[in-house]
Amino acid sequence: MGARVTRLRQAASEPTLQVDLTAVADNTRRFVSWARGAVMAVVKADGFGHGLGDVACTAVAAGATWIGVTSLAEGVRVRESGVDVPVLSWLNPVDVDVRTAVRYGIDLSVPSLDHLAAIEGGVRVHLQLDTGMARDGAAPESWLSLMSAARRAELAGRVSVVGVMGHLPCADTPGANEYGKRALLRGVEMARQAGLRPSVRHLAATSAALTDPGTHLDVVRIGAGLVGIDPSGTTLLRSALRFTAPVVQVRRVAAGTGVGYGHAHVTDRATTLALLPVGYADGLPRSASARAEVWLAGRRRPVAGVISMDQVVVDVGDDEVVPGDEAVVFGPGDGEPTVADWARWAGTIPHEIVTGIGARVRRNVR
Numbered sequence: 138m139g140a141r142v143t144r145l146r147q148a149a150s151e152p153t154l155q156v157d158l159t160a161v162a163d164n165t166r167r168f169v170s171w172a173r174g175a176v177m178a179v180v181k182a183d184g185f186g187h188g189l190g191d192v193a194c195t196a197v198a199a200g201a202t203w204i205g206v207t208s209l210a211e212g213v214r215v216r217e218s219g220v221d222v223p224v225l226s227w228l229n230p231v232d233v234d235v236r237t238a239v240r241y242g243i244d245l246s247v248p249s250l251d252h253l254a255a256i257e258g259g260v261r262v263h264l265q266l267d268t269g270m271a272r273d274g275a276a277p278e279s280w281l282s283l284m285s286a287a288r289r290a291e292l293a294g295r296v297s298v299v300g301v302m303g304h305l306p307c308a309d310t311p312g313a314n315e316y317g318k319r320a321l322l323r324g325v326e327m328a329r330q331a332g333l334r335p336s337v338r339h340l341a342a343t344s345a346a347l348t349d350p351g352t353h354l355d356v357v358r359i360g361a362g363l364v365g366i367d368p369s370g371t372t373l374l375r376s377a378l379r380f381t382a383p384v385v386q387v388r389r390v391a392a393g394t395g396v397g398y399g400h401a402h403v404t405d406r407a408t409t410l411a412l413l414p415v416g417y418a419d420g421l422p423r424s425a426s427a428r429a430e431v432w433l434a435g436r437r438r439p440v441a442g443v444i445s446m447d448q449v450v451v452d453v454g455d456d457e458v459v460p461g462d463e464a465v466v467f468g469p470g471d472g473e474p475t476v477a478d479w480a481r482w483a484g485t486i487p488h489e490i491v492t493g494i495g496a497r498v499r500r501n502v503r
């Protein structure tokens with residue numbers, strides 16, 4: 138009984154996401170030393186789920202000299218975290234709040250003539266070119282008119298064109314960046330002929346930064362890599378997350394017991410089931426149910442049945458588990474499942490796992 142009380146006291150009391158910023162710092166330093174130019178730390182989507190301000194400050198302290206975000210609101214949060222390097226926001230509506238951009242000193246991307254027309258106040262802008270994705274950015278047939286309009290806007294004091302940017306659609310595939318590279322350099326040349334003098338050309342994100350130095354140009358925009366995700370599969374980076382949950386209930390069941398909704402799992406022997414208070418609302422994808430495992434009582438254990446919104450059942454066989462024991466949903470890789478495992482089980486990419494951790498999971502940063 139005494140041992141049991143001690144174990145309860147030591148255990149995590151609620152689902153917790155532990156963020157190890159030393160991993161983010163290490164990863165940042167590696168990109169800073171590899172990059173031919175500067176490193177822009179991309180902290181969109183709450184710093185890939187790791188905490189926008191924490192990741193931004195950590196990356197800047199480790200040598201990143203730019204911050205990249207999607208929305209202007211994220212850029213404001215970066216500024217409010219005390220970061221004073223240039224910040225670029227690249228996905229905004231045409232009626233973006235230009236005064237906020239000016240007040241907080243945030244660069245805006247310009248992906249179209251409509252966007253350009255709405256900008257004033259001398260905002261620093263980056264012309265955003267579609268370099269092969271048909272997603273964001275100006276289509277090639279509009280580049281010429283965009284460049285000359287940007288030059289007129291610059292002469293009128295409405296904007297200052299500091300950059301030209303593109304994005305690569307297939308950077309995980311070796312040799313697939315040639316079109317995008319040529320397109321961006323063609324766009325830069327057109328900008329110069331229009332009289333613009335952009336000083337930063339940027340194209341590469343994590344994959345291209347790791348595998349194709351020819352794409353580095355003046356700045357590489359690194360998001361996934363900062364938090365230990367390498368989409369190119371070439372480089373071992375440090376994962377920063379450890380997601381734990383306490384066992385809240387334990388039951389012994391007979392062979393032939395249906396577990397959870399729809400009885401998707403039926404026990405084939407007498408076994409012990411442990412309940413964890415985390416589910417798909419906390420970021421455990423329901424689609425991973427049939428393959429998922431967690432670390433509990435010294436080894437990996439299969440999830441039994443379907444992951445519910447708030448709960449998941451784990452089969453621990455004949456091993457002893459008590460309420461309060463800590464389960465590791467995923468961790469940096471000391472035997473416990475990893476973010477990459479969860480992504481594979483769910484048929485997705487690690488990015489979706491790390492950005493999908495629910496708001497009610499406690500964050501614990503160190």
Ligand SMILES: *Cc1c(COP(=O)(O)O)cnc(C)c1O
Nearest residue numbers: 179304342343358359360361362
């Ligand atoms: C998200 C994003 C990045 C960062 O990509 P990673 O592969 O996560 O490094 C860079 N550029 C743009 C335009 C993005 O949207």
